[in-house]
Amino acid sequence: MEKNSRIFVAGHGGLAGSAIRRGLQRRGYENLLLRTHAELDLTDQGAVRGFFENEKPEYVLLAAAKVGGILANDTSPADFIRENLEIQTNVIDACYQGGVKRMLFLGSSCIYPKLAPQPLKEEYLLTGPLESTNRAYALAKIAGIEMCWSYNRQFGTKYLAAMPTNLYGPGDRFDLQGSHVLPALMRKALEAKLAGQRTMEVWGTGTPRREFLFSDDLADACIHLMCLPDDVYDGLLNYDDAPLVNIGSGTDLTIRELAELILRVLDFDCELRFDPSRLDGTPRKLLDVSRINRLGWKARTELAEGIRLTYDSARAELEAIVNSQKTTQ
Ligand SMILES: NC(=O)c1ccc[n+]([C@@H]2O[C@H](COP(=O)([O-])OP(=O)(O)OC[C@H]3O[C@@H](n4cnc5c(N)ncnc54)[C@H](OP(=O)(O)O)[C@@H]3O)[C@@H](O)[C@H]2O)c1
Secondary structure (H helix, E strand, C coil), X not given: CCCCCCEEEECCCCHHHHHHHHHHHHCCCCCEECCCCCCCCCCCHHHHHXXXXXXXXXXXXXXXXXXXXXXXXXXXXXXXXXXXXXXXXXXXXXXXXXXXXEEEEECCHXXXXXXXXXXXXXXXXXXCCCCHHHHHHHHHHHHHHHHHHHHHHXXXXXXXXXXXXXXXXXXXXXXXXXXXXXXXXXXXXXHHHHHCCCEEEEEECCCCXXXXXXXXXXXXXXXXXXXXXHHHHHHCCCCCXXXXXXXXXXXXXXXHHHHHHHHHHCCCCCEEEEECCCCCCCCEECECCHHHHHCCCCCCCCHHHHHHHHHHHHHHHHHHHHHHHHHHC
């Protein structure tokens, strides 16, 4: 990518997309094409085609998706599969029609089988049953990978699929119904701290192991992939294997350890109460990141530091949420 290339960051207002936008701007990319969901609904095929015809992007980073935590995925599977299939189908096909040079499709580590060996290698795709709580979402993402691969095989396009582990960072969502585990725990911890509670409730048993990646590190990895020299990038598009690259920190911890770490960052101590009636999800999810490490990229931000940066950026918003909750109680 040249500094003046026309780069479409789809979903630039989201957790991943906003970090990618920041990362590109920091590196001096000056020709970013950005549209909010309200300005361009990516489920609308005609609108997407019109946008590509008018704006002629040369590079596309697809970070727009319907995304949610375990509860949202479990209660609205139809929305998750339909909207994600529509968004990615429209964008990937428009990339082909518009002759986009490189496209990076963001998937998720939930594409891997529930009981696959750990750490999860790219080649474990489609080797076993998926976790049931987010199967609809995972299948949409698998279809997106297959689309990248199929277009590459049939049309010689250069589409790559990146599978990030659980992300967190500035701009995360803190609503308890739709958020992921880390921001949800951060919010609960702040609520407990401000209310001077002696206990804090944590969904599930606390035993599942999870890996987390700071969103700016993800952005760094995406830009690294998009800027690889042609011979290295093309080497990832070997037609015999899915064009997949895992992106993670390479280390995991239990949900209990995560909750304890968040409490330490917030400088607060209280007893954790686990609620085993809530879904735990997959017992362990750690990505094998040797492929991207071999490509010269490694995560940089320690989890405690990333949590502190996220907390600092969200402190005012979080305190406002917690205080408004108090006044309505
Ligand atoms: N968050 C994670 O832990 C995680 C982990 C692994 C992979 N990923 C992947 O990373 C990608 C981005 O995730 P994220 O966490 O950044 O999600 P996010 O914060 O919810 O951002 C998604 C973005 O997509 C936009 N969007 C949704 N539907 C759209 C539509 N129909 N048309 C146009 N824009 C639309 C959203 O806009 P509105 O908010 O205005 O709807 C939002 O800006 C997804 O592919 C996800 O699978 C995320």
